[in-house]
Amino acid sequence: MENFLRGHVGAFECWGAVPRIALYDNLKSAVLERCGNAIRFHPTLLALAGHYRFEPRPVAVARGNEKGRVERAIRYVREAFFAGCAFADLDDLNAQAQAWCEGAAGARRCPEDASMTVAEAFAAERERLLARPETPFPTDELRAVSAGKTPYVRFDLNDYSIPHTHVRRTLTVLADPLRVRILDGENVIATHARSYDRRQQIECDAHLEALVAHKHAASAHRATDRLTAAVPTCQALLAQAAERGEPLGRTTRALTDLLDRYGADELGAAVDEALARGVPHPNAVRLALERRREAPPPLGVPLPAHLKTRDVTVRAHPLAGYDRLLEDDHDDA
Structure with a gap:
């Protein structure tokens, strides 16, 4: 859905204006449900149309003649531009496509009026287009993610590092084609270059x-x-x-x-x-x-119980007691 929206925003920026009506096939990014003329549009597409003030209009079901020009234009781009095209990266491809649109594609004769070129026909129609708003429609991918015990959050099958102070929280990921931003509320806590690989760990040295x-x-x-x-x-x-x-x-x-x-x-x-x-x-x-x-402490020597009795003080009994005993015996006789 985000790439579908980016196509709109990129076209409007390239044209410098907005068409009054945009025709759509009945794809799910535009039409969620249809019953005859009753149409339930995708709410995000309606938000885009409201931002740029154009009317989204789906073509009739099973009416190929209503979109024949689009199919023919796709075939022309595939055969005249992509066939034999070599490019280093996405930026190189976009630069070549822009040069081809302004050059060979724009210089060809207009299919409806051979007296003018496609570029001349577009210049004549530009005055009838709507003015483009100053701010483009936001097309970043917005996802709520949960940070576990480790300081990483998973987005698009890759793990991106975050500060260790934000673990065990629900955070927000905002991703565009080039970068991934991780927010805690309104505060951006991490920014990484976006990876389109799988099962990769994208880390920031400061976080580690x-x-x-x-x-x-x-x-x-x-x-x-x-x-x-x-x-x-x-x-x-x-x-x-x-x-x-x-x-x-x-x-x-x-x-x-x-x-x-x-x-x-x-x-x-x-x-x-x-x-x-x-x-x-x-x-x-x-x-x-x-x-x-x-310097070990002094140790006490344990002695047996019968040896300890030797240290008992014995007081000598006076001998006069024995004399009294003898006297008592003589008296009884």
């Missing part, structure tokens, strides 16, 4: 660089969160390291390695020692951990 930087930053934040959750005093060490201009990423990685090797308790004690010495650096923490490892 921003994504890589975001991934690295997110990884650093995850490591910092884990470190401060295990050893809260690491937050103070990182703050002092930042004030001294130390690279936080490298400092965080070094402390995370020490956490994995020594555990949270040992690392917390070593960080406290480094902060007390006023050296907020991973090397100071590492030295403190090495010193603690080389």
Whole structure:
């Protein structure tokens, strides 16, 4: 449909004017439904006709004589221009077609009046045409697309990159023959050269660089969160390291390695020692951990239960108690 509209706009721009009536075969881009003289036009074609103020008029069904001139003109273009035509790209083809229309095609005799050429007949009819509006009718392809978890949107069987900040959203694609623009609301977030291949990834270097930087930053934040959750005093060490201009990423990685090797308790004690010495650096923490490892704490020697009873203090009983016992025995006798 967009190419059908672009043909109209290109013709009107080439002529510099608009015809009052345009005849159509009953193609679906022009006529959606027809029952005798009751016709339901395509709404987009009606919008185009309203913009340029011409009347769309479909020819009668099965009446080839009403469009015979069009069929003959197509045959003439095919045989006189396209046969044996070689071109490098679309722009080269259009330039050759424009030169052929203004040259050989325009210089041929008019089929209805052999006294003038086709170019002269068109010049005579130009005054009867309608003025062309200042702004052309928009013919860009408009599509609503959904961005998933990856920073790409799919359009016309190709994937186009977008900023990673716009994933998981519904976006809008505006495409013309040369470029593809991706919008979030009214804001253009990406512009790419249009690809007519299939299953291609069209990427912008700025989008990929921003994504890589975001991934690295997110990884650093995850490591910092884990470190401060295990050893809260690491937050103070990182703050002092930042004030001294130390690279936080490298400092965080070094402390995370020490956490994995020594555990949270040992690392917390070593960080406290480094902060007390006023050296907020991973090397100071590492030295403190090495010193603690080389000086093991004193270990208690476990003793059996019967050996522990030897350390019980035994108080000597006074001997006068035995004398009283003897005296009690003599009294009973």
